[in-house]
Amino acid sequence: MTTSPSDPAVLLRAYDEQLRQEAEVPSAITVDRLGPLVLATYLGGRGFITYRTLDVDGTPASEESVRQLVEQALAHYEAMPEIDRVEWKTRGHDHAPGLHDALVSHGFVPDEPESIMIGEARLLAVDVELPEGVAVRRVTDEDEVRAMTAMQGEVFGDEPAELQGMVEQLLHRLRTRDDMEMWVAEHDGRIVSAGRLEPVEGTEFAGIWGGSTLPDYRGKGIYRALTAARARSAMGHGKRYINSDSTEFSRPILERSGFVKVSTTTPYEWRRTG
CATH class of the missing domain: 3.40.630 (Aminopeptidase)
Structure with missing residues (x-):
């Protein structure tokens, strides 16, 4: 079989x-x-x-x-x-x-x-029409990473100490390793959606993490576009699969693209x- x-x-x-x-x-x-x-x-x-x-x-x-x-x-x-x-x-x-x-x-x-959602990266690497004034790009500058993390903290309701700890972790990894990418969607220069891509060395996988979108910008295809950009980058790293620990906001988006729920965490x- x-x-x-x-x-x-x-x-x-x-x-x-x-x-x-x-x-x-x-x-x-x-x-x-x-x-x-x-x-x-x-x-x-x-x-x-x-x-x-x-x-x-x-x-x-x-x-x-x-x-x-x-x-x-x-x-x-x-x-x-x-x-x-x-x-x-x-x-x-x-x-x-x-x-x-x-x-x-x-x-x-x-x-x-x-x-726990898993699927082939190609399923996400599709063209998505963005609302006027919205652009998706990768960020590496420290100030941009801090702004991205602040937006995610606002969405997730993180406490200040937790948010500061996350910023320190991300900046340390960006300074010491070359295996994580930070992606954002901006509307007229304001970060409205964000997420990370983490290709896992020695595996077929890249993880997408920290996906978050401000409430007023949900349902407009912005998170799908952000995910598509990360999936294309994952394929560029030679990765076949994408994995994600998904909330009830992002799970349906991945399911509509053909991803499968394999377990819970x-x-x-x-x-x-x-």
């Missing part, structure tokens, strides 16, 4: 094999391992936990082993006073018995789930108190 390149099982397997663990943390300042876990730290006081499996040394995960991993990972960050918040990234298709209860009982709070966040 042959499989289609849009078969959710095929795409999910490629996602798990190519896009998890160290491939997720190219912007990290430090990366440590704790059994199956990848523990990363970032500028701005942020920690991040990810993994491909919660099995330990070939033994399937159990509620007890998962609870121990949560305790040990949290202790790792609690011993780092510069870290004031930690995200544990979960996926809906993982074998993770008792993970929700273990995280919540240790102070992690779940955010809204997002859809829910971030759980711990914040240092006192």
